[in-house]
Amino acid sequence: MKIEKAPKLEKVKTYSIITLVLVILGSAISFWVANRIDYYTAELVHTEEVLQSTDKLYATILERETSIRGYLLTGNEDFLANYENSITNGREVFNHILNLTEDNPVQQNYLQELNIFMKQRLDVFERSKEYYKINKTLDGFLNNSKVEDAVNGHISIKNLINQINAEEERILIQRNEILINNVNALPFIVGLISFFSILMGALTLFSIFHYNRASKINDQKIKNYQETLKEKIELLNESNNELKQFAYIASHDLQEPLRKITSFSDLLKEQFDEKLEGEGKHYMERITASANRMRQLITDLLEYSRAGRDSMESIKMINLEDILDSVLDDLEISITEKDAKIKYENLPTIEGKETELRQVFQNLISNSLKFSQAGIAPEITITASNAPIELISKYAQLDQSINYYLIKVADNGIGFDQDYADTIFTIFQRLHGKSEFEGTGIGLSITRKIIEKNNGLILAEGKPEIGATFIIILPKP
Amino acid sequence: MKTKKSIRILVAEDDDDDKLLIIKAFQKTLSIENITCVSDGEELINYLHKTSNSENSQFPIPDIILLDLNMPRKDGKTTLQEIKNHEEFRKIPVIIFTTSNLKEDVQMTYKMGTNSFITKPGNFKDLVKITQEINNYWSNTVVLPD
Known part of the structure; x- marks a missing residue:
């Protein structure tokens, strides 16, 4: 201008x-x-x-x-x-x-x-x-x-x-x-x-x-500029919505042929099982496994595109201990399987949507369970405190005038190199081979998306072979 | 399992692959004569108008309708509405059988009078299971109108 x-x-x-x-x-x-x-x-x-x-x-x-x-x-x-x-x-x-x-x-x-x-x-x-x-x-x-x-x-x-x-x-x-x-x-x-x-x-x-004349002209120009900006923001919102819809439709429509691949391979196996042998059988298994993986990817992608979207669910006061209780219920099988110890107490009540918060902790805890060290029982500790002002002031995206909670989810798993602290939140980014740890690499992206939608911030700290700590900063209600 | 009478199913599905899979799955429990397929809502309504109750009718009245939501020409919702608004056809139970699992779709179709809402399963085994359940429920558990 x-x-x-x-x-x-x-x-x-x-x-x-x-x-x-x-x-x-x-x-x-x-x-x-x-x-x-x-x-x-x-x-x-x-x-x-x-x-x-x-x-x-x-x-x-x-x-x-x-x-x-x-x-x-x-x-x-x-x-x-x-x-x-x-x-x-x-x-x-x-x-x-x-x-x-x-x-x-x-x-x-x-x-x-x-x-x-x-x-x-x-x-x-x-x-x-x-x-x-x-x-x-x-x-x-x-x-x-x-x-x-x-x-x-x-x-x-x-x-x-x-x-x-x-x-x-x-x-x-x-x-x-x-x-x-x-x-x-x-x-x-x-x-x-x-x-x-x-x-x-x-x-x-x-x-x-x-x-006076110049400032009048400038005022008009600024006004025009603001209007243009408003229009651009509207356009951006529009295309953003289109993109969301696209992601949703794409995921949906992608499911369709996938379902058929799976179904027809099932049918093939069922009807021609005796005729298939050796490599033929192996290829069939590979097709089914790939199709399953693709389905998982699409499901997660769909979930990612939905995460943080304006849903009908109402925002209310939610006690994080209640959330953790139900998350641990859901994860009971793998917790028992891994003999994991999960400790938490005195967790605060915050404002948010129940399904979103549940998803956040579900993702983080299953992440810790998944990336545990072989032969060592996983220990996961969840703590909460008031976020110090020095920490808040480091991040421009946080509102400096309000108070935040600092919630830490720490484990004794395989950890990671601090260089990758940001990479792990990027969609489809994985630090390990698929054969080592299964998963699509979307879980933490979803977690970050939800936290950021709730005006918060998530950080990761890690040390290889020592463990990882996820730090969540969320506004106090 | 004691089968009183084989039920007659009308499937509205535009996708040939899905059509084939549904037929294959139903064939596990039903004979092929009991399964009729149409490719969209328009065809389905046309079919229903041609039906008659006579013994050797070429177009027998179906006992249940399996209705896809996403179809060309006339989609599932419009078709459902037409069926449920029709004096005669409204008595035929409709099962929405679709890829959608959207809450809004479920809510809306039930409000419009569907009798069931089933999301298409991801593999053939589950599909077979569902067709068996449908057959069992509608031919054994409940009593259908004549």
Whole structure:
């Protein structure tokens, strides 16, 4: 049977895990990128603030100059208040910028420089203010070099602020670029991961569908196979029954000509006895003996084909001692003849058909009687015990979940080579010549057939010139 | 042994050898005129229909019928049934004489009204013994209808 190739469930699991990992990774990357966008947006706002603050600072510086100039020109005290105000504001703004650019050493340097210039300018303002307060004029205070200093100082401050702004603008552009890159990258990354996630998800789904379909097909195939098997078993049973019938009919029909051979030789002997002499008589005897043997074979074969067949006889509890009692009754003549001693006690009760069990023990005991050693009285011992589990587990044909009896039939006969332990149960197999021991070689086959039909097992152990032991394993009722 | 009257036997047997053996065996106690043979059930029924009670009849009514089970055309069971269903013929005792020793056959034929069931013996001596017993029983022991 060809089994449909199905993706292994493991594979489907792997796909699902990969999909899950991709989704988690995608979420993490998206979150990270979003965080970066957030961060750089904050940085941009920060830079923007620095720029605004420098503008504000420059405005306070200009206001400071305009105010002091106004005071020095008019002597109006209002200008002085404005001047003081702008100084305070300027300091605040300056400190604010200092804080904002804390992490930028370039800006800090510029700010330090700016501070020095601003202080110099302020110093000049203070001094001219003091001078004016006392003299009510700046005459004598201003000279060319001082004016030049003033102009240069202002230009320096302006330049520095421009430089600070330039630096901030450079940072602004740089950050803006990063921000744009991040914003642009986000949909790309999300898209890419989503794409792979969807792909993996689809693959997982496809695998599951494929798996389900394949297992459905396989189920159907197994079902079909089981049906075929059932049909085959039915056919086998049919042909088995036919074979049984054939064996029966063949044995029956074979009896017919045999009966005639015997009968006509009888008739021949009866009517022409005086005319037959010497070899003629001998041949007649040979014909009769052969015919008798053939009849025995056919009878046994018939019995073999019948053995273990479903008969009308009911299965019941049977005590083996009762069986042995009646078997020994039947065999009384040969037991007495051979002076045999047969011992048995404490035999169990088992489930079976009486005729079958009787046949088993009849076969085994007559077998022991037949194969006794010349000049030694046969001794046959029948014992029973519980079969050990180790023994049961050795045979696959036995049900490991139930208990068995172990019944032994041991004799002191001629025994056999252990190599033949299995051969002796095969139909028509004999270990000895017909002239030594008569028999058809079917008895033990029948015995085995019956035991096996009763879900048991029979084994043989033998030692030449010591004896044979037949071991029967039968289920406990 | 005091023989009142020789019995007339009708043997239905398809096998020529068996027929010969049965005749040979019966000849030990009966004369050949008292033994009639037919080869199957059909012939047997035909024969019975031709019989009459008259003294010099060519087809005398048999005292007993020896019936084989396995026969061509009409087998023993069907023939037995026909005999036992017939107003006149049913009075004739029937002995099933067959190779079969099946319990079912024995059971069934007795139910159908056979008077005896005999399995053919394996040798001639036993056959002779059986024919003697049949003859003795049906001619001496029992009383047969006219």
